[in-house]
Amino acid sequence: MSLKYYFDSSDSESLSEESQSVGSASESLSSQVQGKSRQDPWTDTSSASACPSSTNASAVHGAPSNTASGSQLSDFVAGGNQGSGYYQVEVEDAFQLRMTDASSGRTQALHYTEIGLVHDHGRYFNSVNSAPYRLPADEEEWDRLQKQHKTFIDIMGRKYPPGMSKVMHSETPGKKLCLDLGCGSGCWIKDVARDFPHCEAVGIDLFSISDVRHLPPNVRSERFDINLGLSRYSNRCHVVHARLLSSGIRDYQLLIEDIARCLVAGGLVELQECPPWWARWMHFLNRAMRAQRGDVDAATHMRKWVSSHPAFENVVYEDCWLPVLEGNTVSHLDDPLGPAYARLRDDILVFLRAGRPLLLKSGLSEQQVDELEHNATREIYESEVTQYTRLQCVHAVRADAELEPLPSYYAR
Numbered sequence: 001m002s003l004k005y006y007f008d009s010s011d012s013e014s015l016s017e018e019s020q021s022v023g024s025a026s027e028s029l030s031s032q033v034q035g036k037s038r039q040d041p042w043t044d045t046s047s048a049s050a051c052p053s054s055t056n057a058s059a060v061h062g063a064p065s066n067t068a069s070g071s072q073l074s075d076f077v078a079g080g081n082q083g084s085g086y087y088q089v090e091v092e093d094a095f096q097l098r099m100t101d102a103s104s105g106r107t108q109a110l111h112y113t114e115i116g117l118v119h120d121h122g123r124y125f126n127s128v129n130s131a132p133y134r135l136p137a138d139e140e141e142w143d144r145l146q147k148q149h150k151t152f153i154d155i156m157g158r159k160y161p162p163g164m165s166k167v168m169h170s171e172t173p174g175k176k177l178c179l180d181l182g183c184g185s186g187c188w189i190k191d192v193a194r195d196f197p198h199c200e201a202v203g204i205d206l207f208s209i210s211d212v213r214h215l216p217p218n219v220r221s222e223r224f225d226i227n228l229g230l231s232r233y234s235n236r237c238h239v240v241h242a243r244l245l246s247s248g249i250r251d252y253q254l255l256i257e258d259i260a261r262c263l264v265a266g267g268l269v270e271l272q273e274c275p276p277w278w279a280r281w282m283h284f285l286n287r288a289m290r291a292q293r294g295d296v297d298a299a300t301h302m303r304k305w306v307s308s309h310p311a312f313e314n315v316v317y318e319d320c321w322l323p324v325l326e327g328n329t330v331s332h333l334d335d336p337l338g339p340a341y342a343r344l345r346d347d348i349l350v351f352l353r354a355g356r357p358l359l360l361k362s363g364l365s366e367q368q369v370d371e372l373e374h375n376a377t378r379e380i381y382e383s384e385v386t387q388y389t390r391l392q393c394v395h396a397v398r399a400d401a402e403l404e405p406l407p408s409y410y411a412r
Helices: 009-019 070-078 139-156 164-168 187-195 252-262 279-291 298-307 338-354 356-361 366-382
Strands: 004-008 086-091 096-101 107-111 117-120 123-126 177-181 200-205 219-223 237-243 263-273 312-325 387-398
Touching (some): 123 356, 139 387, 164 237, 177 187, 187 200, 187 219, 187 237, 252 298, 263 298, 279 356, 298 312, 312 366
Parallel strands (some): 177 200, 177 237
Antiparallel strands (some): 086 096, 117 123, 312 387
């Protein structure tokens, strides 16, 4: 499996400090943060290019026990030409990576745990075991997310929720803050940064944005488990965006509570979630995600949770029907959205592969997963009837209302 990760050489001090925590085997991200409680486990990230920290970065599936320590990574960066160029990390074999200083050409062999990854069933995953999200963090998955982003824009006919341009308008650098929860490859938050160049754009995920070479200067990437809370951004955000996040969220209604406290009055939230689809394959994936404590029913309740919350007003609900199985009724020649449908089909095929390790970890055999994947793939190409899945979208404005402290039953 291919993997390329780029980070800026100008943040070597932060990189050095974070690399020391690799292999710590702590049970949650909060245990890494000195002087912080579990309810406020944030660390400051001074640059968009901060290398991801590692938690529970233990080796799996035959990786050597004498993995490289964080000092190799920090020593390599410390010896580089600081402040210029970037570092590129590529796969050398199943468990070994090679990092190259783009400015000098120097190389260093690394174990994948040193940049916060674990290797499982042929794919790379983030090493934050406190979170239920278990889809890969590698090049194939990032490419899938990029294509999915463009497909959604084409099919929905918009990039942002209505009213976002007005909310984000400002000529003062850093005055407006946009937060993208579960930012993945960073495609949406990078668009925000380019379209609103005076804003502060922050993407949060379990793995940092993988390629900083072309990041807009107003983007910051933070590696963090959203399940632990968002108190750092209390009453600071003008827009909060979350797309297809529910499988990695233990309590989606609590996430809405967190978002309500992040937004300033008049701020905007957009949530997009899909209920499960493709009966048999998704049945097993849904079961596996539940076992990881993902809130997979969030799409069903999201509208009610936001509409009934005192922090939100002007709530708008939208359905976007995505043709997951084209059948013989969709013609790429006649339909202007034909290319988008083709990208969506490719996205689904890659998603099948991305879900494979999770299905195997849930207790299914290789033979059972092979059969599920084969039949789902055949259905994509051979179905006579177009089948749709519903992308459920909610966007709302933050009301000028003071909120009570979170009830005790929302204990994290």
